[in-house]
Amino acid sequence: MTRISPVEIRRPYLVIPKLIKQPTWGGQYIVAAKGWQEHGDLGQLKIGQSYELFSGSNVSLLEDSDDKLFTGELTDNTAVALPTSAPHSRPLAGLIEADAAAVLGSKRSQEHAGKLDLLLKFTQALGNSFQAHIKADLKHPKWLPKPESWYYFEPGLITLGVKPGIDWQAYEACVRNIAARMTELGTQVKGGTLSYEAAQDQISQLLKNQDPWQYVNLVPTQSDDLVDLSSGALHHSWEEDPIQAPMGNVLYELQSEALDAVSTFRNFDKGKMSTDGSIRPIQIDEYYQFINRTPELNDPKSHFQSPRTLTHNNEFRFDRLLSTRFYSLDKLTLTQQGAAFRDDINSFRHIFVKSGRAHVTAGGCSVAVSAGHSAFVPAASGVYEVSALAASTQVLISY
Numbered sequence: 581m582t583r584i585s586p587v588e589i590r591r592p593y594l595v596i597p598k599l600i601k602q603p604t605w606g607g608q609y610i611v612a613a614k615g616w617q618e619h620g621d622l623g624q625l626k627i628g629q630s631y632e633l634f635s636g637s638n639v640s641l642l643e644d645s646d647d648k649l650f651t652g653e654l655t656d657n658t659a660v661a662l663p664t665s666a667p668h669s670r671p672l673a674g675l676i677e678a679d680a681a682a683v684l685g686s687k688r689s690q691e692h693a694g695k696l697d698l699l700l701k702f703t704q705a706l707g708n709s710f711q712a713h714i715k716a717d718l719k720h721p722k723w724l725p726k727p728e729s730w731y732y733f734e735p736g737l738i739t740l741g742v743k744p745g746i747d748w749q750a751y752e753a754c755v756r757n758i759a760a761r762m763t764e765l766g767t768q769v770k771g772g773t774l775s776y777e778a779a780q781d782q783i784s785q786l787l788k789n790q791d792p793w794q795y796v797n798l799v800p801t802q803s804d805d806l807v808d809l810s811s812g813a814l815h816h817s818w819e820e821d822p823i824q825a826p827m828g829n830v831l832y833e834l835q836s837e838a839l840d841a842v843s844t845f846r847n848f849d850k851g852k853m854s855t856d857g858s859i860r861p862i863q864i865d866e867y868y869q870f871i872n873r874t875p876e877l878n879d880p881k882s883h884f885q886s887p888r889t890l891t892h893n894n895e896f897r898f899d900r901l902l903s904t905r906f907y908s909l910d911k912l913t914l915t916q917q918g919a920a921f922r923d924d925i926n927s928f929r930h931i932f933v934k935s936g937r938a939h940v941t942a943g944g945c946s947v948a949v950s951a952g953h954s955a956f957v958p959a960a961s962g963v964y965e966v967s968a969l970a971a972s973t974q975v976l977i978s979y
Contacts, residue, residue: 589679589682590944597953600628600630606628611627631701638666688927695837708850716906731909732803741880767857779857796817806902846867917969929978943961
């Protein structure tokens, strides 16, 4: 077991993000938000997601996110979960292994068997499949619950829940027809009897004729919207629209740390096919077995959360955006340079600077955090302070 000093267990750390290359649907929003356009070739890459905190995170020993030595780890969906080492860093897992209760907090450590069990992502997505997860409390031999929630930075577009009064048999027949035809087209492309370009034309017409979107709620989202999917068993997807959502879906995700392979089932992958004819497996049986069909819970309005102001004074405003039994999210707005916020804690805090720049102080140590970057404060700190280094600094606090 790693031995760590009391100072190491109480001090704040900059978190080194893991940047996921997504050439088909990523963009430059995340890199620009972090001010890293000139870092290596990041300014030329499409980044779809940044893992801001998870069990595989490394924390930095540097003290300022503006330090030229501070940069992210570039990876992809296939490698992001693999352990890595980064310059001037230590693995968060090592701190947790040394003293899980001190790092995570006694209650969280007990509830999650000494594991972090939280994944925070900064995402720019142009679209994804029709999908769902099982109910949060359901025990299943294969599928794990995946509570998740989305906080929007920019206007976006989603499907959320099924429409009231739909014909469920017709909906299922629709996606099964698409799946069968996609398999046929993929086989033809693989066998060389159909070109990829011709297959794409046929797929486009297939989706137009079947139109699975007719069965689900299409919902625009606005900046600062909070969509809570933590109950599970709810249909959802991100959508594409160059007019309503020109940057795609730009959001901050909170979710339990469960891999897609054991938590996400899809009934429609929106006609995606690789150039070699390969298509991603879908799970139509599971989707219709576990999807929530209750009209009230399929009403999108029931999943949009409104902020609740806890404190408001001349220096700051402190809002509770979300509170679930899996995770919570607060927003701190420091209204002027030099304004400060202090809080007593018995659980860790993850502090993401959405705009401006801040000092995060705990255990007698401080780190400077600029927009797009974050810090981790261990529970053993007992108290932490966020002070504004720039006017109108906004901070998201997760735990």
